Amino acid sequence: MTSIPTGDFSQVVTPTRVHRSLYTDPDLFELEMTRIWGQAWIFIGHESQVPNTGDYFTTNINHNIPVVMVRDKSGTVQVLHNRCGHKGAKVVEARSGNARGAFRCSYHGWSYRHDGSLLKVPNEAGYEGTGFDSSNPCYSMQPLAQVESYRGFVFATLSPDAPDLKTWMGGARDCFDNLCDRAPEGEVEVAGGVLRYEHQCNWKFILENLNDTMHPMVVHESIVKAAESYLDSLPEDAVEQRKEAEIIPPFGASYEKFEASGITGFPFGHHYDGGKTSIHADYSVDPDYHSAMVAAYGEERTREIYSFNTHNVLFYPSLTIKCAVQNIRVIRPISVDRFIVETWSFRLKGAPDSMLQRTLLYSRLINSAMGMVGPDDLEVYRRAQEGLASPSNEWVEFHRQYGKDEQRVDRTVGGGTSDLDMRTQYQAWQAYMEGTIFNEVKNA
Ligand code: FES
Ligand SMILES: [Fe+2]
Incomplete structure (x- = not known):
């Protein structure tokens, strides 16, 4: 397929047929990742995979956006973007484990609490007077737009517009x-x-x-x-x-x-x-x-x-x-x-x-x-x-x-x-x- 329809997909989906490009077109795949996987509630993991404070499990929410599910010190299971607030490195590399105390980025050593908030920037004095504000949430490991669990099954969505999980499950x-x-x-x-x-x-x-x-x-x-x-x-x-x-x-x-x-x-x-x-x-x-x-x-x-x-x-x-x-x-x-x-x-x-x-x-x-x-x-x-x-x-x-x-x-x-x-x-x-x-x- 050379051009992807923007508003109307009835030329590739009818009530009884789909076009073969849905399986073969790389551009259409990229659009699915944004529009389907970027809006729906996506299953991340089960709470029993992270029973203790600091336990984590990493995965991708679609084909390329890395996330980490982690239990914070209040016992809440968080799903965070696995992306450093500094220059963007993926912070947590292992599939699963326990981050005692904090996550620490392997690049310049910024560290994060289990709820994703920025804990420490090494040699922070160099930022004085630069306008850098370490309390700005953009420098945290940011939570996904919505995170909910149902009977231990944890879902997250990149969309702030998705209805609550129970409504979506119907x-x-x-x-x-x-x-x-x-x-x-x-x-x-x-x-x-x-x-x-x-x-x-x-x-x-x-x-x-x-x-x-x-x-x-x-x-x-x-x-x-x-x-x-x-x-x-x-x-x-x-x-x-x-x-x-x-x-x-x-x-x-x-x-x-x-x-x-x-x-x-x-x-x-x-x-x-x-x-x-x-x-x-x-x-x-x-x-x-x-x-x-x-x-x-x-x-x-x-x-x-x-x-x-x-x-x-x-x-x-x-x-x-x-x-x-x-x-x-x-x-x-x-x-x-x-x-x-x-x-x-x-x-x-x-x-x-x-x-x-x-x-x-x-x-x-x-x-x-x-x-x-x-x-x-x-x-x-x-x-x-x-x-x-x-x-x-x-x-x-x-x-x-x-x-x-x-x-x-x-x-x-x-x-x-x-x-x-x-x-x-x-x-x-x-x-x-x-x-x-x-x-x-x-x-x-
Ligand atoms: S990219 Fe993470 S500390 Fe620099
Ligand atoms: Fe089968």
Whole structure:
């Protein structure tokens, strides 16, 4: 594409199609970084990654703006621009750690409190009478425009105009509640490290694939068959092996089964598939875990928590969570044809260790670079990225069940094999790009 539309993106997005330049054009990618990643609430990290004063975790909020999440001495989790107030050097280089007392820039030694305020400038006398005012916040490590957390999940936005986090999450927030309520103590914490791997394709492919239920029975066919024959070969008493292998076959579920799970879309591009049921619904229930849940919530509420069963939940554009599995994936774009996916696993506080082991198993088996399902997906994204270089057809289509999406008060619902998830996210894509995304909440 040679010229990027400024106000009106209807020439590249329609209700049922997007132009191939959305995946291939570097200028359009740069604009997405400003208009989507620069306005939306972006997932930064979890509070449990920084339990003590001075603990920090660094990441980028989009493809190139470095930020640091840090717990200050009042216990508040801050998200600061990782940029020195002096000549701009990135202050915190390590992925994570503890900055005892203060952050210190490695260039000229300016230091900063954990809330980002400037603590000390070496040899400050040289600034006397120059008009330099060290109390001016421009010399601090500045906080992002807005920072909020929900049940321990920390988000930040570069936009002062974004609505509050709860409003932005809308009805999809129920999924965070479900993830945390699955802990007998009602809280989760990061455990078991992170799996991080690069995808050689546009960042939107993974978001489109999350609730694309027309692909699993094709893309994952070979691994499903292998797992099924392995399960058939197991003796009756191979309970442990059975519990592990049972994670795979649901990926080969029929079109009818996926259709029945349904897809629900929300404002700002969020969506999930499942609700009443999902491919995670038939896992065996650990008896010790069940007892801990019943002791905490009672039988009826426990059943209610289990019964809200989603597959993938997308908080557009940076985070997808799996409530029933207790892991999340975080999307970090790099360029028009590269991005990183991080998989973080969570411990359900108050649950037996076997639950964390199952989560870690799932993360390794399904969502890691050496797994059996994620790499299948990566391969088809790579092929799509290559295929879209062809000018033979300018469009990528998502017509499935168009016209049947049912609008409810705060959400849109449709069939599980529909392209409702695509329509939901590209409606948001267009509104972010056109600068109208927050108009509705502003006018409400
Ligand atoms: S750039 Fe950080 S102290 Fe100079
Ligand atoms: Fe897949």
